[in-house]
Amino acid sequence: MNTNLLFAGSARMMMRYKMRTFFMAIGIIVGVTALIFMRAMGVGAEQAMMDTVNKTFSTATINVVAGGGHMGPRAGGPVTSLKVSDFNAIENQIDGVVMTGAMQWFPGQDIRYQGETRQMSIYGYTDQTEAVWLRGVSEGDYFSSEDVESASRVAVIGQRAAEALFGDENPIGKQIQAGSVPLRIKGVLELQGIDTHGADKDDEIHVPVTTLMRRLMNVDHVFAGRIILDNPDDVDAVAEDIKVLMRERHSLNESEPDDVVIITPELVQDIVSNANRVLGRYLPAAAGVALLVAAIVIANIMLIAVKERVPEIGIRKAVGAEDGQINFQFLSETIVVSLTSGVFGAGIGMAAAIVYGNVSDVPMVVTIGSLALGLGAAVLVGIFAGVMPARQASALDPVNALR
Amino acid sequence: MIQLKGICKSYPRPDEGPLEVLRNIEININEGDYIAIVGPSGSGKSTLMNILGLLDHADSGEYLMDGENVSGLSSAKLANLRNQKIGFVFQQFHLLPRTTAIENVEIPLVYSNADNPEQRAIDALKSVGLGDRMKHMPEELSGGQQQRVAIARALVTDPELILADEPTGNLDKASGEDLMALLQELNDNGRTIVVITHDENLAKRAKRTVRIDDGRLSELRDVTPDSGVGSGETQMGDVA
Known part of the structure; x- marks a missing residue:
């Protein structure tokens, strides 16, 4: 198989069916942008807090605070x-x-x-x-x-x-x-x-x-x-x-x-990282929901596309495409759209995070890990959304497809 | 090149017994042949075409291609044989929309290991007289030109056999004439051609004409130079 030619053909089809590609792409772009942005916010907040903690509370430090069982002064009067x-x-x-x-x-x-x-x-x-x-x-x-x-x-x-x-x-x-x-x-x-x-x-x-x-x-x-x-x-x-x-x-x-609370560094770091869990994990999870929706939309569009492209699949099979090659083509089309959208989303998310970090006081940190997470999520969406339509396309009987 | 022996094909029907579409088909297709398959609608022409084109399986009988029995082959192997040995031409052209002539012609090369696919596609288009329409979309071409693109696509892997299903069916008279001349030219250059047609004129151009009626095949006419058989009805079994 000549994969260069196949990819070139797939890329052309995506360029020519712009609306279809656009709707497939937009969900992932938004999802990945949100994911990168929110993660930058979470990581930034965590790093800023950890910096403050480390600056003010080194690992060879113990704080003793008046008051029993509570952080800070006990209710009902000062200790x-x-x-x-x-x-x-x-x-x-x-x-x-x-x-x-x-x-x-x-x-x-x-x-x-x-x-x-x-x-x-x-x-x-x-x-x-x-x-x-x-x-x-x-x-x-x-x-x-x-x-x-x-x-x-x-x-x-x-x-x-x-x-x-x-x-x-x-x-x-x-x-x-x-x-x-x-x-x-x-x-x-x-x-x-x-x-x-x-x-x-x-x-x-x-x-x-x-x-x-x-x-x-x-x-x-x-x-x-x-x-x-x-x-x-x-x-x-x-x-x-x-x-x-x-x-x-x-x-x-x-x-x-x-009647005193003894605070060790470990305790402080636990408290800080617990506080950050909301920002660092649950916000990106919300972006994950957006990506799941994108996956469903893409799967739907691809299923419709497979129906529209029945004659094309028939021709490809008649001129020598194996079932596996049709499967590969359709799956790779969704993955390429997803990954490309993911790259755009990561770029936009990163740019938005950097710009927002500069114009506001909110610390924003984009890590390689966050970018990898965004792109990985995009590819996963592509695979998740592409498997079923690709299987349907490859299972088409060429005789019926060409009728 | 191709031998069919005792090919039978039937389709199940819900309330009656199975519909026998092909009954005990026997035919030899030799290199350089130009065969027209004629017959009324529903006679089994298309089914025979699909079986010849390795798109469909016979229920029983033997299909030998270059001496090899294809009935046991995997679908991937059959796809490779279609790619290398058979070129299809359809009544509805079946070109990909919004895809230029040259890109359409390149499609079979996606599934082969041929190098320099672009040059091959250009050569194929030139050979059907469309050297000046290579960047056109199907929507911008006339019916006759679209069918020429389809023939270029069939030729691009240099197959032994061209299978054409009603190639003039959607063309006006003049374009049909051009197309018949093109098929003639291909055959003159040694290409084996099998064409299904209703078109009397097209059938007349072929060296051999076979007729399917109610699933049975009979040779009507054979003007192949060394066959020694003129026009007139001959039972297939005798010829094979």
Whole structure:
């Protein structure tokens, strides 16, 4: 068989029966475009979140959050048992711990500068923040250990917050007002973007945790803290030691539940990837439904085409086409249409994803895997839709076909 | 070249017994023959044509092509034999629509291993006098020209036998004459031709005329130079 000649002939027929080919193609183009686009969205979201997680939460890290059994503060009032001294104890008593950093949080506070007022969260950290929470300053200085010890009235500010309050002025050295407490700006925080909870990490200020507790919140407990380990492999063992130590220090008897939540990297990644499953898998599955519909449409068009082409099949058989060759021709026609449409769909989907990624804030990532998935789906659609019509065509009796 | 021995074919009918279409057909087709098969509608002409063309199977009897019995061959093998040894010409031309003359003529070459298919198709079209219509669609050609394209398609694999089923049936008188002249020319060049026809004039041009009536075959006329038989009715069995 001369396959070049056969393919050339099939290609010509598809060009000449443009409407038929168009309707076969359009479903696949739309389906594959949607598949690539949605997958780019899913992968982009997952990568962005994982980036944030990895940036803020390395694998040798454990977070301890006040509150039993819940992520974050327990309903029914704040848990007040977690203290800065707990973290000092963890750092001094548990093997494998390199350093710790306690943290307190005072959300939604009015910060004033001259006439401007802006509501933002105030975070209290120790001087270890750059090493423990992986965030430093891009200008000026972070607060020092002396600042923490003496509960100094100093702050560092996020870039968006700084722009909002100071405009073009240099914020360093300026004095802002949090409630009745004046705070001197020592530095501007590195850009970080939106965190996994949706909070804008560039629209907040940091003060020494002691300053926040004593001068602003008037409490003696912290909200959470972070523990940095020597070796990522020790995470589970250290987490267990922390749990025991916390129960001991908080004098919990056996019937009482834990009053802190211990969050390991594994737990965080599980939570993030679960959240992304909707985006990464179920949206492309919706595109898959579009492709299934396309397959049914193509199968239908091909079945009608086989009926229209009965004389052609008769002639081809009379001049020497074997049944298998007719089968091959019809199947390859659907596969070629599907694959070509798939290439178009992948191209359009990729272009749309890149353009959308550039004009919006939504991270879009097109991977080779996504493109392969799109083309593979297109070919599968072709095979699925082509098998039955091809079999029908090849089974035609030439005598009847030519009558 | 082709020998049919005791070919029988019948079709089942729901309420009556089977319809016997061909009864004990015996015929030898020799290289260089030009045979016209005549007979009334329903006499079994087309069935005989389909069996000769390896498109249909006989119920019983032997079909020898170049000495080989074809009755046991697979459908793929039969397709190859059709491709290599037989060229079909149909009453309705059966050209692919929206497909140029040259592309139509190339179709049999899709299923062969012949090299240079385009040149072969060009040569075949030139040989039927359509060298200047090669890029035309069937819709742009007259009936006579379409049938010439069909003959070029039949010739393109250089088969031993041309089987033509009512080739002038859809043509006006002048085109019919042209076509008969073309068949004559092919036969003069040594091509074996079997033609089914109602057309007296076409039948007269053939060297031999056989008649089918009620499924039985009889030789009417044989003017093949070495047959020694003139016009007049002869029972087939005697000739074979």
